[in-house]
Amino acid sequence: MPKAYVPKVVTANALLEGDAVWLTADDRWSPDMAEAELLMDAKAAERRLADAAKRQSEVAGPYLADAAATDHGPVPVHFREDFRARGPSNYFHGKQTEA
Template structure:
């Protein structure tokens, strides 16, 4: 029996800065997962992933991540993706430094 498709977002790492980014519906890369396009169709998800993989000068390591609709936009389901939304973990800078203020 086929598995039910779980909604996804396309995520990758920004090539120049290395931080996590998510693909928006209007083809931008955002550092805020809430701005990501929540994809609920498997065929569309594959098309969007191919679009992301076609930008090797912008992002690396693009993949589909499980997500769910939230009040502010897509939210992570798994720990790994929740962790990536908080930014690098080696020291407080970027998203982590902003949260400390």
């Protein structure tokens, strides 16, 4: 049986700040993953990633990351993406300060 598709978000680092950002449905780069557009099929995900890859003056290194839907927007599936969405665990220097 083929593996079930895991929904994706497009994520990258902001070019100037280096901050982790996510692509929204209205084509903004948000520092808040909850605002990301959740891509429910592989074709849409690849298309949105291709769009993102053209925006070199805004971000660096866009890629697709697994995500899950919640009432509060997409959330990470893997712990690496969880850390990117939250900030480091030793200091409240990352996104924790913006919460």
